[in-house]
Amino acid sequence: MFRLMIVDDSNIIRKRIERSINTMQFELVAVARDGLEAVNMFKQFSPDVVTMDLTMPNMDGLECIKQLHELNPMANILVVSALSDKATGLLAIKHGARGFICKPFTDEQLMDALNKLIQTPQIKKKR
Numbered sequence: 610m611f612r613l614m615i616v617d618d619s620n621i622i623r624k625r626i627e628r629s630i631n632t633m634q635f636e637l638v639a640v641a642r643d644g645l646e647a648v649n650m651f652k653q654f655s656p657d658v659v660t661m662d663l664t665m666p667n668m669d670g671l672e673c674i675k676q677l678h679e680l681n682p683m684a685n686i687l688v689v690s691a692l693s694d695k696a697t698g699l700l701a702i703k704h705g706a707r708g709f710i711c712k713p714f715t716d717e718q719l720m721d722a723l724n725k726l727i728q729t730p731q732i733k734k735k736r
Contacts, residue, residue: 611727614639614656616647616673617689618665622712626660626689629716635723644668648676651684658726661706663690663697671704678705685726689714 613635615626623640630637639654641647643665651659659677663670670688677684686706688698693711701709707729710722 610634610636611657612636612638612654614641614647614650614654614659616641616644616659616665616670617662618642619662622662622689626719629719630723634727644670644673644676647673648680651677651680655681658685658687658723660687660689660723661701663688663692663701671700674701674704674706685729687722687726689719 611634613630615623615637617623617626627637635658638656639650641650645667647659647661648668661670661674670690674686674688677686682705684705687708687710688701688706689710689712690697691712698709708722708726710718
C-alpha cells in the first residue's frame, strides 16, 4: 500500500480523488485544504504520494511544493489543477512536482498519472 495525501481546497475534488483511489493500491492518510495544512500533515504522516492543487488560500500549491520538496527531495507530488498552461506546469515541475494532470480529469487519467509516479524507482513502497 502507498500512503496518499490529498491537497485541494475543493471538497468536491478531494472526495472525487478519494473515490478514484478506492480501487487502487493507495491508503488515504491525510487530507489538506491548503498549503499550510499540507506542510504540517506531510511532516506528521510522511505520505508516499501527494496530489496537489495549485490555487488555494493561505499557501498556494507552488509554494507548498517547494516546502514539501525541501522536507523530502524524494517527495512524489502529482499536481491536479485547472491551471493548464504549460508555464505553470513547468514551474510546478521545477519546484519538485513529478507529474501534472488538468481538472476536469477522468478516473483513468488520475490512475494513469498516479501509477506512473509509483512505478518510478524514486518511490519506495511502505509495508
